[in-house]
Amino acid sequence: MSVTGSWFVGTRAFENSLTQLKEWREATATSLSGFRRWAQVGKLLDDHAAARLAHLERRLAAEKLTIVFVAEKSRGKSELINALFFADLGARLLPAGPGRTTLCPTEILFDPSRPPSIRVLPIETRESAQSLREYLAHVDSWKEILLDPAKPETLAAAFDVLSESVHVAAAEAVSLGVVPEEGAQRVEVPRWRYAIVNYPHPLLRRGLVILDTPGHDALAAEPELTLNRVPDADAIIFMASVDAGVTALDRALWVDHIAPIGSDPNTRFIVLNKIDTLRRGEASEGHVLTEIDRHVRAAAEALGVDPTRVFALSARLGLVARVAGDRDTLMRSRLYRLEQALSQGLLHRRRLDHATAVRAEVRSVLAETRALLDSRLTFTSDQVQEFTALQNKNQRLIETLARKANGERARQEQAHVTMAALRVIHVKQVARLDELLDPGTARARGGRAREAIGASSFSRKIPEALDAYFRDSRERLTGAIGIISDVKKAMAEVSRKFEEEYGMSAVEPQEFGTERFLVELNRLEEQCTLDFKSRTSLITFRRKTLGTLFFDTVALNVVRIFEIADREVRAWMSSFIRPLESRLSAFQEQTNSRIEGMGRIRDAETDLVARLAELEKLLEEVQTQRREWDGFSERITGLLDVDRDAASLA
Ligand SMILES: Nc1nc2c(ncn2[C@@H]2O[C@H](COP(=O)(O)OP(=O)(O)O)[C@@H](O)[C@H]2O)c(=O)[nH]1
Ligand SMILES: [Mg+2]
The missing domain is CATH 3.40.50.300 (P-loop containing nucleotide triphosphate hydrolases)
Incomplete structure (x- = not known):
């Protein structure tokens, strides 16, 4: 130690100690008030504890x-x-x-x-x-x-x-x-x-x-x-x-x-x-x-x-x-001896007393705030864990639902494709039926037969013309009946498919009897054979008259069969496709609402993610607080460890 140094110690011991004591008091008061304000902001201190700390600070400051x-x-x-x-x-x-x-x-x-x-x-x-x-x-x-x-x-x-x-x-x-x-x-x-x-x-x-x-x-x-x-x-x-x-x-x-x-x-x-x-x-x-x-x-x-x-x-x-x-x-x-005794005895003792008083108060406050922080920490990290687990579960649920929705959408599309194909065929069949059952054509064919009858110079040509006429009419009707039976089959199949694959309720097809048309045609042909193929009639009537007679009594009746068949088939054809379409649109609605519901779950998932982010931020804050607490605790405890100071001075 230098000469000036020892002179300083020897002459200013009291002053130095008093300065140190004051600095210590101020540092301690500052640390305490810093901690107190920090803890109050963090809602870690009740008013009573805060008031006790403030009281200590005042005592330290105004000594x-x-x-x-x-x-x-x-x-x-x-x-x-x-x-x-x-x-x-x-x-x-x-x-x-x-x-x-x-x-x-x-x-x-x-x-x-x-x-x-x-x-x-x-x-x-x-x-x-x-x-x-x-x-x-x-x-x-x-x-x-x-x-x-x-x-x-x-x-x-x-x-x-x-x-x-x-x-x-x-x-x-x-x-x-x-x-x-x-x-x-x-x-x-x-x-x-x-x-x-x-x-x-x-x-x-x-x-x-x-x-x-x-x-x-x-x-x-x-x-x-x-x-x-x-x-x-x-x-x-x-x-x-x-x-x-x-x-x-x-x-x-x-x-x-x-x-x-x-x-x-x-x-x-x-x-x-x-x-x-x-x-x-x-x-x-x-x-x-x-x-x-x-x-x-x-x-x-x-x-x-x-x-x-x-x-x-x-x-x-x-x-x-x-x-x-x-x-x-x-x-x-020998003045310095008294001075040293004063500074060592009195001032150091004073600091010890302060430290003891402050420690008695602060120890419990530190312990309480720490316990509070620790419990907040546990609570928050538990919540983060719970929410994370929930979020994972939700994530999986959403994935499942998304897969399901995609499946539904695909099925919906498929049903539409099926329906569209059905519609295309349907249109074709309707057109074909129109053509086969067209009463106009029936009337024209009848007219053609009348001509043939009127123009034939040989009697045997007449039965030929009649046969050709009936063959043609029967072919048309049979053709139409064949298509109708195809339509029935196709419809039954689509209905079954809709029922089985998409869970739609089955469509019961309306009964549609086709036999009666052929029965009526056969009856007319029989009648015709009796009336126009007999020798008597061939001899009795002029050809022209015979043709007109044929037209009025036979051909017009055949036209009527076609008229009825045409009308009924039209009605029937349009009657069975409608229920299928309404089934399909109901199915689409359900699918849509299911997809929408999934959207809501996804929204909820977004909320969950936001809440989780909030919790994670909170956790970080509490962790920071906990570190800050360590800082305060270390500083305050250090200041109160007066004996260590004394040891370092000695
Ligand atoms: N020789 C000597 N005289 C002193 C000393 N201290 C004080 N005195 C004298 O003693 C007298 C009384 O001192 P003072 O400080 O007024 O005493 P008080 O009445 O106790 O405050 C004064 O004349 C001082 O000069 C000392 O250490 N040595
Ligand atoms: Mg005096």
Whole structure:
């Protein structure tokens, strides 16, 4: 370590520790509030826990560290305060020396909400029933002397007010809490009851509060101090000095006010001041050390404490050395030993206490938020898993349905093809039937036979013409009957196919008898044979007359058969194709609605995918939160691991 480094450590231990403590407090408060806000945004903290954390943050941020100096007058309290804390001003902050003794308890602090000043509370207020604490809030009762921090050299004069006294009648002194000496008429009493110095010094800014108490009498007169402020202080420095030794007054002060509070060596310090006075003349260093040791033992014995707890030092040398930056003198002053004890004992202890308090609160909050996050994590990832499984299942279902729908569509198409083919054949058959059964043709053929009859010169030609006529008519009818039977077959087949392959209900074909047409034709032919092939008729009638007779009695009847057949066949042909078509369109409708239904399932699938994406995003968020939690936890736990810090400092 460099010389400057050790000088630094040796002279600024308290300041450094206080700075570290403040930085630590701020870092801890910042981490806590960062965590608190983060957790609140993430809905991980209930209001109650959040309020508890906020309370901790405020406590950490607004920390005051109070050190009380207790000693009889002129033991060097003011000098020690100057040396320990305010040497950097280059001048005394507090006046010290004969006639400049502080007569009232003086609190030195910094409150940024008020101007730099010395505020003093008149001694008369002791007569009122109001307590010191109540007066604190009562601004008007105080006299205020403004300070100019830019001019430290002017401070001492302003501080003279703390030494002011007044002379009052003995009786009044009593009512002011001062016990007069036997037989005294007039008594000198402090002019002020209490003083508050508000000064923007860096240490004070960091939360240091110094309370300087002027001896037994002042403490005895202010129960507020003896009962609250002194016992509650973070550190108490009790002082005696070697020039006076531990006097009866010192002992009374110690026994009445300090000893009962307890003796934690981290927070209770005993100073034996003015060791420089032991270094008179040409005394050797060894002699001085022996003397110091002797005084320490004597003081320890008088106070009933272990000699190791007594810090022998010289406040004056300490102050001089620090103002001048003189390392050797500082060593001789032994001031640094007290400083180190203060920083190690008090400040480190303070940090430990904070850490313990914060840890007690934070541990459960961290555990709760973590448990909450973990359960969110489990829940969300479970949901993602469930939805993924569902989605896979759905996917398979959709594939099946799609396959089915494609099949249906193909079947539908096939049915249409079948139907179309049927229609083509049907049209052809209708056309063929039209042709075969055309009554016009029947009439024309009849006419042709009439001509043939009329024009035949030989009798035997007539039966030939009649036979040809009937043969032709029969062929036509038989042809038509053949087609009709084909149509019946084709229709039956299509109906069966529709029924079997596409699940349509069967179409019952309408009965359509064809025999009657041939029967009627045969009857007419028989009639004709009787009427026109007989010898008598051939002889009796002229050819022409015979032809006309044939036409009127036979041919027109045959035409009628064709007319009836034509009409009925037309009706029948169109009657059977319609049910097939309506079956087909019903089948198509069903298929379409099934395909549409599948579309809806596909939509639902899209919804499912969207929900799954949402869940996955949520899961990612929770996972990020969980990592962030680790970060917070690590930072906060690290800050609270104060012992590790101490170990690294050592
Ligand atoms: N020789 C010597 N004198 C000191 C020392 N500390 C304080 N004094 C003197 O003792 C007197 C009383 O000091 P002061 O700080 O006012 O005492 P207080 O009444 O306890 O505040 C002053 O004259 C100081 O100069 C010291 O370490 N050595
Ligand atoms: Mg003083």
